[in-house]
Amino acid sequence: MIGSAVICLPNFLGNLFGTAHVRLEGSELVLQINGQDRRISLADVKAFPQIRKGWFGGTYRFDAGNQSFVLRFLSRKTLPALESAVRSTIMELADTRIQNIYQQFETAAVRQYLRDSRVSALDEDISSLLSLYKPLQAESGCLSAKRLQQLNILSAVQPLSSTANEIRQRFAHKQMSSRKRFFDQVESNPLTEQQRLAVIRNNDRNLVLAAAGTGKTSVIVAKALDLIDTAKAEPKSILILAYNNAAAKELRERLEYRAEQLHIQHDRLPEIQTFHALGRRILIDAGITPSLSRFAEDRLALESWATSWFEQAIQHSERSLKMFIRLLYPAINPFDFKTVQEYEEYVRDNEYRTLKGEQVRGYQELLIANWLYLHCVDYEYEPSYVSKRRISAGFDYRPDFHITGTDIYLEHFGIDRAGNTRPGIDNVKFQNEMVSKRNLHTEVGTTLLETFHYNWVEGTLEDILEQHLTEAGIKLYKRPLDEVLDALKDFGGIAEGVARYLKCLQAIRVEQLSGDEIFSRLNAHNIANADEYTDLLSAFHNAYKDKLLEEERIDFDDMIIRATTSVLTGTYRSHFSHILVDEFQDISRARMDFLNAMIEKGPDPILTVVGDDWQSIYRFSGGKLELTTRFEEHVGSHSLTRLEKTFRYNNSIAHTAGMFVMANPEQYKKEISTHQIVASPQVYLMDDLIDGKPDLQATTRQIVSKILQHSPDASIAVMARYNYLLQDARDYLDEMCRNSNITFWTFHGSKGLEAGHCIIIGLSQGKLGFPNSRKDELVVEALLPSLDPYLHSEERRLFYVAITRAKQKCYLVADAAAPSVFVEELLSPSFEVNIVSERFSEKYRRLHKCPSCTSGYFKKQSGQFGEYYACSSGNACPTKVRICKDCNSPSVDTQTHSVCNNEDCASKLPICPLCGRPLHERAGKYGKFYGCSGYGIPDDRCSYTQTINERHQ
Numbered sequence: 014m015i016g017s018a019v020i021c022l023p024n025f026l027g028n029l030f031g032t033a034h035v036r037l038e039g040s041e042l043v044l045q046i047n048g049q050d051r052r053i054s055l056a057d058v059k060a061f062p063q064i065r066k067g068w069f070g071g072t073y074r075f076d077a078g079n080q081s082f083v084l085r086f087l088s089r090k091t092l093p094a095l096e097s098a099v100r101s102t103i104m105e106l107a108d109t110r111i112q113n114i115y116q117q118f119e120t121a122a123v124r125q126y127l128r129d130s131r132v133s134a135l136d137e138d139i140s141s142l143l144s145l146y147k148p149l150q151a152e153s154g155c156l157s158a159k160r161l162q163q164l165n166i167l168s169a170v171q172p173l174s175s176t177a178n179e180i181r182q183r184f185a186h187k188q189m190s191s192r193k194r195f196f197d198q199v200e201s202n203p204l205t206e207q208q209r210l211a212v213i214r215n216n217d218r219n220l221v222l223a224a225a226g227t228g229k230t231s232v233i234v235a236k237a238l239d240l241i242d243t244a245k246a247e248p249k250s251i252l253i254l255a256y257n258n259a260a261a262k263e264l265r266e267r268l269e270y271r272a273e274q275l276h277i278q279h280d281r282l283p284e285i286q287t288f289h290a291l292g293r294r295i296l297i298d299a300g301i302t303p304s305l306s307r308f309a310e311d312r313l314a315l316e317s318w319a320t321s322w323f324e325q326a327i328q329h330s331e332r333s334l335k336m337f338i339r340l341l342y343p344a345i346n347p348f349d350f351k352t353v354q355e356y357e358e359y360v361r362d363n364e365y366r367t368l369k370g371e372q373v374r375g376y377q378e379l380l381i382a383n384w385l386y387l388h389c390v391d392y393e394y395e396p397s398y399v400s401k402r403r404i405s406a407g408f409d410y411r412p413d414f415h416i417t418g419t420d421i422y423l424e425h426f427g428i429d430r431a432g433n434t435r436p437g438i439d440n441v442k443f444q445n446e447m448v449s450k451r452n453l454h455t456e457v458g459t460t461l462l463e464t465f466h467y468n469w470v471e472g473t474l475e476d477i478l479e480q481h482l483t484e485a486g487i488k489l490y491k492r493p494l495d496e497v498l499d500a501l502k503d504f505g506g507i508a509e510g511v512a513r514y515l516k517c518l519q520a521i522r523v524e525q526l527s528g529d530e531i532f533s534r535l536n537a538h539n540i541a542n543a544d545e546y547t548d549l550l551s552a553f554h555n556a557y558k559d560k561l562l563e564e565e566r567i568d569f570d571d572m573i574i575r576a577t578t579s580v581l582t583g584t585y586r587s588h589f590s591h592i593l594v595d596e597f598q599d600i601s602r603a604r605m606d607f608l609n610a611m612i613e614k615g616p617d618p619i620l621t622v623v624g625d626d627w628q629s630i631y632r633f634s635g636g637k638l639e640l641t642t643r644f645e646e647h648v649g650s651h652s653l654t655r656l657e658k659t660f661r662y663n664n665s666i667a668h669t670a671g672m673f674v675m676a677n678p679e680q681y682k683k684e685i686s687t688h689q690i691v692a693s694p695q696v697y698l699m700d701d702l703i704d705g706k707p708d709l710q711a712t713t714r715q716i717v718s719k720i721l722q723h724s725p726d727a728s729i730a731v732m733a734r735y736n737y738l739l740q741d742a743r744d745y746l747d748e749m750c751r752n753s754n755i756t757f758w759t760f761h762g763s764k765g766l767e768a769g770h771c772i773i774i775g776l777s778q779g780k781l782g783f784p785n786s787r788k789d790e791l792v793v794e795a796l797l798p799s800l801d802p803y804l805h806s807e808e809r810r811l812f813y814v815a816i817t818r819a820k821q822k823c824y825l826v827a828d829a830a831a832p833s834v835f836v837e838e839l840l841s842p843s844f845e846v847n848i849v850s851e852r853f854s855e856k857y858r859r860l861h862k863c864p865s866c867t868s869g870y871f872k873k874q875s876g877q878f879g880e881y882y883a884c885s886s887g888n889a890c891p892t893k894v895r896i897c898k899d900c901n902s903p904s905v906d907t908q909t910h911s912v913c914n915n916e917d918c919a920s921k922l923p924i925c926p927l928c929g930r931p932l933h934e935r936a937g938k939y940g941k942f943y944g945c946s947g948y949g950i951p952d953d954r955c956s957y958t959q960t961i962n963e964r965h966q
């Protein structure tokens with residue numbers, strides 16, 4: 014019986030101090046303190062109350078809820094009756110309490126996947142229940158057999174923090190069998206065990222980590238339908254977020270089709286939205302009518318607005334114009350390169366164009382050229398010197414600048430104040446060459462003006478130029494601003510700057526950077542002129558925001574940012590209890606903030622994200638890979654499910670692509686198994702040569718016709734890093750496309766697609782090669798989400814995406830003379846690539862290897878004077894190479910001979926040590942001798958001669 018009114022009064026001391034009395038009313042203990050009643054439910058007490066009788070009366074102590082109570086100076090006479098009544102009431106409550114807690118446990122951990130957020134509260138309840146009733150287990154008759162059993166179960170699972178995983182496994186195991194029929198039928202093929210687990214696991218946060226072709230879409234479809242089929246969630250409370258419209262459409266179609274197969278009605282399907290569409294709807298719900306700016310969808314309109322903004326900004330202000338010119342190219346300091354290779358690759362892959370439009374070697378040359386142009390000084394860059402005289406072996410003397418119409422030359426020497434050269438350059442040799450150049454000018458009677466790297470470092474380069482030229486009698490005038498602006502437009506400088514600053518704007522918007530943050534990011538990346546860039550970018554960003562405000566429009570970033578604010582401020586209330594996100598590896602900071610707001614303000618939702626860290630390729634639009642690779646750190650505790658069985662491609666493609674992408678230690682390690690098993694490599698490496706000459710068109714056509722010959726219905730994708738290569742391919746394959754299934758994808762555009770055969774072209778080194786390693790994007794790079802430090806990490810993932818589009822065979826077409834570094838990596842036997850072309854053999858590669866550059870190879874080119882070899886390091890390479898007259902291989906100049914690189918030929922052509930022209934055998938009155946072939950050249954006659962065995966002049 015509950016409800017005997019028992020009262021325990023204070024004793025005389027209690028009365029004196031005005032202490033409480035305690036009474037039991039039903040299942041409530043009422044403490045009367047200072048005339049006020051305080052009611053405590055005995056269903057909340059954590060342990061039996063303790064009484065103590067002392068000299069000054071009884072003490073009553075108990076814990077309830079989160080509070081402990083100690084009542085003193087109680088009447089010793091009435092205390093035992095109260096204690097016994099309270100004790101019996103607690104015992105009478107045992108049945109209900111055990112049942113309640115057990116039910117809570119059952120609901121949270123047996124009928125559902127145990128959520129992390131439930132563990133600690135449940136653990137606490139179970140632990141107080143056990144401490145209260147466990148000791149009474151032995152007292153016969155106290156508890157029913159059922160309650161005893163429940164108590165035992167609760168005792169066995171305690172503490173939940175340790176047993177949670179086992180409990181979850183048991184749950185998953187049971188679901189596997191009870192939901193087998195569903196899992197077998199929900200997709201066109203039975204789900205794999207991993208896919209089933211991804212559906213079953215409904216922790217607060219769930220990460221489904223997949224690889225290409227492992228059925229991520231299948232998992233999302235199955236998970237949504239499972240929630241509906243089991244009535245775990247109302248369709249309206251499920252939200253699926255797709256990366257873009259195309260992905261949302263595909264998901265919608267697949268979901269509708271599968272739902273139909275399962276007889277789930279069309280109106281019982283969840284919402285599939287892109288982040289933007291949802292953001293827009295939230296804003297509408299919150300009473301804001303968002304009109305999308307035309308800039309968001311019309312790239313040309315944005316470019317044209319940005320172009321006129323920059324033109325306006327610079328055409329009336331000399332300061333702004335100069336700043337624009339100065340910032341157009343990154344101020345790279347050659348002394349900052351740690352290795353020669355780094356420097357060579359930098360020169361190879363980057364372009365500095367002067368206001369006159371010519372390409373120069375580096376930033377300091379650019380400054381000089383532009384300074385001359387701005388001061389109306391006509392010049393030629395790296396002209397042939399009046400004499401073909403050599404300064405060093407294999408290299409004609411070409412001074413940096415010649416002032417047109419004069420005999421004045423300008424050399425910019427790369428040394429610091431102490432006379433040191435940049436790392437990797439032989440200091441002594443360089444100093445000797447400087448002396449030789451000076452001597453040559455003296456000998457020939459030309460004027461040499463000198464500037465130095467340290468002038469630039471000290472900020473005096475332009476002053477010194479002015480001083481030298483004035484002293485040399487050159488008149489300097491300021492070129493009118495409109496002429497300079499026209500020059501900028503003519504060589505594409507404005508367009509180049511605008512394109513880059515628009516990328517910066519995108520990064521600033523998506524990362525939501527303030528002016529201070531822009532500056533600190535640029536600074537952290539050692540960008541020279543960071544303060545000027547910050548001013549320029551902040552002004553550009555403000556102008557953009559003003560433009561949107563003026564037109565009362567928003568852009569895509571606003572949609573998400575403002576929707577997040579609506580969720581956080583409560584103007585929009587989220588009703589989604591399950592949020593599923595596709596392509597999580599490319600999620601941006603702004604999108605994650607939006608998700609966090611939906612979680613914080615929503616009805617305790619479960620978040621499931623599906624992604625593949627190997628396929629994260631959208632950093633340029635804000636993709637923050639670390640949210641996936643460091644999920645625990647950023648998002649919190651979660652259940653992880655890996656999808657490692659791929660249905661798209663065979664073990665050969667999986668092995669090559671997987672090993673390649675995992676070379677970066679920052680990527681998750683995965684063991685990919687494949688549905689299709691083949692015995693031989695299906696990734697083929699071919700060169701682009703036809704009859705020994707590079708011919709990409711003919712090579713691609715040849716591969717396509719071979720594929721069609723074997724399987725006329727084959728689906729073929731021609732893929733490249735850049736669109737322009739595909740544009741060409743579309744043209745030259747036009748005819749073949751008419752009767753066959755050929756598509757053209759950029760690597761980025763191929764995401765989510767597949768074809769039987771993939772032909773990957775453009776795998777060369779260089780500026781438009783792959784991987785892309787241009788430094789002019791440094792400012793953009795600094796503003797984008799941080800990148801893992803592994804070299805070319807994003808481009809590596811891009812290559813992984815490209816290779817894994819192929820279901821059967823993947824053909825890599827590379828420039829054998831200067832293959833992409835990725836192709837060089839794939840040459841290692843551990844990749845098991847089928848190397849079709851012998852041009853990739855060690856011997857052939859040695860034959861084309863440039864002896865002066867670390868990663869340069871000689872490539873045959875055609876020019877107005879016929880064919881010639883050039884080193885792939887471009888401007889960075891000082892080597893002079895000719896075509897060997899005996900075997901057509903590259904032949905490299907030394908001081909006295911041009912020596913064929915082909916070890917089987919080893920032909921040696923004697924050349925003139927003074928001017929590098931070939932020596933011809935001649936007959937004289939003292940016998941045969943070699944004479945320089947430059948003897949008959951009127952303007953630069955070289956009369957060098959040499960006896961056949963012994964040299965003399």
Ligand SMILES: Nc1ncnc2c1ncn2[C@@H]1O[C@H](COP(=O)(O)OP(=O)(O)OP(=O)(O)O)[C@@H](O)[C@H]1O
Nearest residue numbers: 202203204205224225226227228229230231660765
């Ligand atoms: N359990 C399965 N059994 C057989 N085939 C499956 C299974 N799950 C998915 N597939 C098939 O595998 C192919 C790839 O699936 P899906 O498009 O979902 O992969 P994905 O992981 O999204 O690929 P990617 O990341 O490359 O875009 C589809 O043709 C799909 O039907």
